Amino acid sequence: MTQTLSQLEHTGAFIERHIGPSPEQQDAMLNAIGARSLNALIAAIVPADIQLSGPPAIGDGLTEHQALAELKAIASQNLRYKSYIGMGYTPVLTPPVILRNVLENPGWYTAYTPYQPEVSQGRLEALLNFQQVTLDLTGLDIASASLLDEATAAAEAMAMAKRVSKLKNAHRFFVADDIHPQTLDVVRTRAETFGFELLIGKAESVLDNQEVFGVLLQQVGTTGEVHDYTRLIAELKARKVIVAVAADFMSLVMLPAPGRQGADIVFGSAQRFGVPMGYGGPHAAFFATRDEHKRSMPGRIIGVSRDAAGNTALRMAMQTREQHIRREKANSNICTSQVLLANIASLYAVFHGPAGLKRIASRIHRLTDILAAGLQQGGLTLRHQHWFDTLTVEVADKAAVLERALSVGVNLRMDLHHAVGITLDETTQREDVAVLFSILLGETHGLDIDQLDAVVAADSQSLPAALLRQDAILSHPVFNRYHSETEMMRYLHSLERKDLALNQAMIPLGSCTMKLNAAAEMIPITWPEFAELHPFCPVGQATGYLQLIAQLSQWLVQLTGYDALCMQPNSGAQGEYAGLLAIRRYHQSRHEGGRHICLIPSSAHGTNPASAQMAGMSVVVVACDKQGNIDLHDLRLKAEQAGDALSCIMVTYPSTHGVYEETIREVCQVVHQYGGQVYLDGANMNAQVGITTPGYIGADVSHLNLHKTFCIPHGGGGPGMGPIGVKAHLAPFVPGHSVVQVDGVLTQQGAVAAAPFGSASILPISWMYIRMMGAEGLKQASSVAILNANYIATRLQSAWPVLYTGRDGRVAHECILDIRPLKEQSGISELDIAKRLIDYGFHAPTMSFPVSGTLMVEPTESESKIELDRFIDAMLAIRKEIDRVVAGEWPAEDNPLVNAPHTQMEIVGEWSHPYTREQAVFPMGSDNKYWPTVKRLDDVYGDRNLFCSCVPISEYH
Known part of the structure; x- marks a missing residue:
């Protein structure tokens, strides 16, 4: 059949690259769980009263190359001036060996927080x-x-x-x-x-x-x-x-x-x-x-600990x-x-080692001394006698100096009274110092940098002996070995091989959304147009950034159902804090500053109560019922008891228990009835995007984990971004900034992060994701995430009971497997299962959260049916191993689960276990085998013998 042009163009759509299961695989999974179509599945799972009637108004998706071209045009609007503004930010020279092998390497940037130390x-x-x-x-x-x-x-x-x-x-x-x-x-x-x-x-x-x-x-x-x-x-x-x-x-x-x-x-x-x-x-x-x-x-x-074999191993x-x-x-x-x-x-x-760092620091300081000597020789006054890399220069005509600087593409610090600030850095060259002389002294300054260098070398007083370090630094061998690129490249590779990241296998962590971080999304973060800008440069030089932020903000407003968005919080927990501050400030503006009680369901993330405490609120816990839903009776009771002291509730939707609670609108109404605000935690937005929105449900504020739902990678534990969406009445109370003012974008409120737009340089990742997926793709991503979770839950149900389900026994985008009955019967714990999964080549699901003795699984939409089946097969095989323990074939104290994970060193040594070496390390065959480098960590030893600095390299195995 001949295809139309539109059909031919669609085949290159990014949607098909991001979403793991093919249409044929989706049909097979739908058949396995007994659903007639993807739309029918979503309609049956998501409460009807919160489903959107149409897709969000963010347009159609682009191909990778189209989106990159569009973003490149936006990036080109940023002006790459040389910034000497300082204030804690300077240009740098990232060693290419680190840029290529770490920052641009999915083996590093797709890994998860090292809660499972054996794979970290x-x-x-x-x-x-x-x-x-x-x-x-x-x-x-x-x-x-x-x-x-x-x-x-x-x-x-x-x-x-x-x-x-x-x-x-x-x-x-x-x-x-x-x-x-x-x-x-x-x-x-x-x-x-x-x-x-x-x-x-x-x-x-x-x-x-x-x-x-x-x-x-x-x-x-x-x-x-x-x-x-x-x-x-x-x-x-x-x-x-x-x-x-x-x-x-x-x-x-x-x-x-x-x-x-x-x-x-x-x-x-x-x-x-x-x-x-x-x-x-x-x-x-x-x-x-x-x-x-x-x-x-x-x-x-x-900290430094030891593993079950007594070898040195690291852990949090x-x-x-x-x-x-x-x-x-x-x-x-x-x-x-x-x-x-x-x-x-x-x-x-x-890479640089102590000698290299001292050379870099000394060079920066020498150039600063040369600049200082020349400016003083030219008749200008410096505000201070002692400096390292920063000079404050008194100037008579500050406006003229700044105008000259801008005319040659230079930014000086301009917020100082009758003075300008200049901070030099490792990128500064001799020619740059000459340009600075011309800016401050005029083109006819007549200064010779070599002559000035000789002067300061003989008689610099900027750092007298009392202000100089006398002790050695970085004497450990790790800082004195890897200085050639060959050695450094191999060291980086050796570290990467010890870890398990998304380039090796799926990471089925519940509540963490470890989805594809596509290469096309990652490419722009190293573009110099984005990477080189100082956060306090004149806003006119950041036109591209401001356009990107405005577009991304508008898309997120559409996808959340809110009225405004603040991009400052640079983590999810920081977003929680910022959202609660907005609520606090709103109440104060209404002369209701006495509202301090924050209701939090017992199933909530630990960051919720910790953030509430940081925001000056008192936490009151709301019970959950036997089905894992918020207990409405207890909520009404706690809200009524709080009365005029009720500030807000923090809820997660779908719930932390992995279901769409039917009463979520009623929860919002109860809290609003008593004058409180609704904070809806954005941790599980991956099950909402394109299907429903927090604003439509009835919430007032949410943070968005861009490092979960919107594809910024976890990076082994960060970076993240946690912007907050708010209803109009809270918009005046989101964080602002004391250094940067952008009309209509930043408020006059106090800041929660150092930079006005948080970790701005990783926002291109989420921009690219949304631009390539479009409205259709984003809804499909949420729908397939739900399909994948239900497929896993259905196939594992007979071996691993699912703790909480919603209507018709379905789950949302994640499911909680209840290990407790089997643990009671066999003695095998959720920890044993987590460690045994390493032998099968998988990172463990979330362990004992939100319910002790369980595993919470979130497959995400990026994993194909092939990978899901591989994980399911591993879990079913582990169940059969437990059955052998129960049957007495393997002793409770000596079996593949309690001894897991197994390392290469073990299988070449003496073997006295009742199971074979092959059963230990190749339970699913030898293809693409992941080898942990340590056995199970001794957590108690590590905390009782706390040691948190480098140990001799010879002790690593």
Whole structure:
């Protein structure tokens, strides 16, 4: 049959590349579950009163090449000026070996958070290296794996200072007046919700204040002055005040470690270690503290433990501190952090080593000295005597200087009174310094850079001996071996091989949506038009970014049923916090500031109560019934009891139990009846897009996990983006920014993240996904995700009972397998099953969440029937293995499940098990075998013997 042009064009559509099951496979799955069509299945599962009547108005999808061409035209509107703005952001040179083998490599960017350490040893080693870099540079005892950005790390430092302070009646926090303005903005926002009084002034004036529990200082002030706070810190410590110091990774290569000067907490941004500015992110923050405060520390900590064979192995330590267990009592609400970027920064340090880093830092400082000497010789005055890379230059005609700079494609810092700021970086060349001389002194400046270099080499006073680091850094072998590209390439590959990512097999994690992150979506993030922009450049230079953000925002508004969108939150948990802040501010605007109670169902994600606590709310838990749905009777009771104190409810839809609750509209109505707002967690939007919307259901605000539903990859634990959609009445109360103002886009409210649009450089991923899928494709993606989940649930039902179902025994986009009855019968636990799946080549489903003793499976729409069947076959085979244990064929204490996973080293050694080597390591054949490098981790040993820095390479196996 001859095809029409339209049909021929459709065959190249991206929809068919993103959605795993072919039409024929979909028909086979529909037949297997007893549904006559995909539309009929959705109509039967999703409550009729919340189904949309038509597709969202976002247009048709494009092919990959069409979308890339359209986005390239948008990107070309961004102007690539040379930015010397500084303020915590500088241009970088990402080593190509890291760019190609990590940032552009799905073996790194599609991996999940390392909750299953046996399949995560590579990225855990890179994160341990990151912690070692942090420890060496800060001079402290223990470091976390990564936080979101420098400003939020400052807010976390303030919260931690209060937690560990012995001055329990003190509620004042002092901030030095030369920290970065965006940092102050975020700290101010967090202080308000915690009820802290914020004091701001010259650092030394803190001594004039009483009842201060903590202090925030910045080692290199925002205008470039390098401080020696040793005496001040000693005085503060004598008063039992907790001292936090913001620092810069690159400057710490040359400057003294603040930890050795007495600081309790040191934090900052790792952006300068090879991570592009990207208009604000994503960038990992670093965070370190003293050993006595380790259990109060925010963020994830990578620790050294041992496996069942006694070999060295790595894991996330002290997970009991985290929000999934501690809920509102957790140290932070951090869930998705910035692992991929922390790893890039750590690998930058590995590649350059201590000598290379010192050369880079020394060169930056030398060029700054040369610039300073020339400007002073030309008659200009510098505001400070001591600097590392930043000069504040007093100028008589500031407007003329800035005009000259812009005319030659240069950005200087312009928000300083009668002065401009200049921050140099590793990309700065001699020619750039000459251009800066011309901008500030005129074309006839007559300065010779070689002559100036000789002068400063002989007599530089910008960093006297007291301001220079005396101790060695990065002496561990890992930082002194991989300096040739050949060695580095092999090291990166060796780490990648230790991990299991989507390039190896499906990752069936419930509530995490590990779907395809298509290559066409990833390509634009490394385009220089997106990667090189400073977040505080003049908005006229970011026209392309603003167009992309506006288009993506409008699409997301259509897909959520809301009226406005805020793109600032740079993680899902940060989005929760921002949404709750909008609710809090809305109530205050109506003179109802006493509304503080947040109702949260017992099934909710741990980030929900942790975020509510951060937003200054009191958590009240609402019960769920035996079917896993919100108990409406208990909800009405709790809402009535709260009365005028009710602020909001946080619900997830479809529910965390994997079903579409029939009463969701009624839940919204009950909360609205008592004057509360409805926060609908966007974690499960992958089962809503194109089918229903939070706004249509009746919610007031939601965050969207762009790293789940909208294809930004998880990166081994980050980056993420959590923009919030809001109804019109909440729009004036979403986060704004103190440095960047864009009319009609940013409010005047306090910020929650350092950059105005969060991790802007990864937004092209979601833009590409939506543009290529179009309205039809997005609805089809949600529908197939639901089909895939029901196919797995149906085929596994007889072997693994599904705990919760909705109408007609169906599930939404995920299902919970109940292991408890079989565990009682056999002694085999959900943990044993999770580890045995590694031998079959799969990452485990979500374990014991939201119900202890269960596995929650989410297949996503990207997995074909072939891969689903492979996973189903593995689960059925594991069930048969358990049956052999029950039958007594294998002892309860010695069988393939309790001994899983099995490594290569085991099968070449002595073998005394009652099952064969082949049964151990090739349960599904030898094709494309994944080999874990360690056996099951000893969690208790790791926490009791906490060790969080690098160990000798010889101990890795």
